[in-house]
Amino acid sequence: MSVSDFLAFTKKNKNISPKIRLYLIDKDKHYFINAGTLKNGFSPKLTIANNRDSVLSAFSKMAFLFDELIRLRIVGHSNESDSSELLYLLNLVPINRKIRTFLDWKVFGPEFTRDMSRLFEVRNDTVHCISLDEVTYHPKSKVSLSSMSGFKKFRTDFQKAWKTLLEIYVTEQEKLDFKKLSMG
Template sequence: MSLPKYIASIKRKKISPNIRLYVIDKDKHYFLNDGLIKKGFDSKLIISKNRDSVLSAFSKMAFLFDEIIRLRIIRYSNQSDSTELLYLLNLVPINRKIRTFLDWKVFGPEFTRVMSRLFEVRNDTTHCISLDEVRYNPKNKISLASASGFKKFSLDFQKAWTVLLKIYVEQQKKIDWNKLEQEI
């Protein structure tokens, strides 16, 4: 069974509450959780030049990090092992997750550096009142308060998001859709 057939199938049936899975099919994203299918994130993130928008974009990226880890360890389970893993994932700092992806060869060295630099912005943004206090360091430090600095950050973030979605889809390809269909 292919992913598009699986998506069509779950739209017609009741989904088991024992399945928790984020699914990307081309530009459509779905989140299967607690017996429901919900719309996921957009393939393109729009980041506005304000603190809340920047933090929201990073939370979506961090969510995908956790979903990649879940896929690798417990696949699509939504039982007690899922709850326990999500609890542990909330305790692990994002820089350790990025390093884990490098160790697992999910991220290459250059993408690891890109993600580390981007998440430095997230760390600074969580500890500030406005973006005036935040610097981004792709090669030289630039202020997110400046139009050119924010534009550079936003473009780099968009590129990283696109790569992360491709990485997620690669991990998702390891799912046996026929087996999952039987568990619905």
């Protein structure tokens, strides 16, 4: 059973087990199943405006997917105490350690790991500033997010990384047994 079939079955039957917690990506649509309800997830395309809140919002979506990717690999679709305990622990783990874990697990390649680390340096700087004028991005050479070209480079690299992360997530999600999930 495919993700599409599982979602169609879930929407038709409207009887979703509260024991399932899953972020699902089906083509260009994202869904989140949690506590017996199916909701829309994030947009597959991230729009990032040149302001602090928009940048931090984009990073929070990426960090959410990191945690869901780790959950998927460790507890699968579980929404029981093991899932809650894992989410608690994940909130304590710094993002750079999660990125390194993905490299160790061979989920991320070395180049993508480096790109993610560089992007999340921007997040760390953005958290500790008032304006993006104080933030620099270091892809190959240092660029300021206060310049149009610097912000454009950051946004392009971020959107490319988001697309790659979604592809990685879909690969992991395909390992789930959706037929078994649909049986409760």
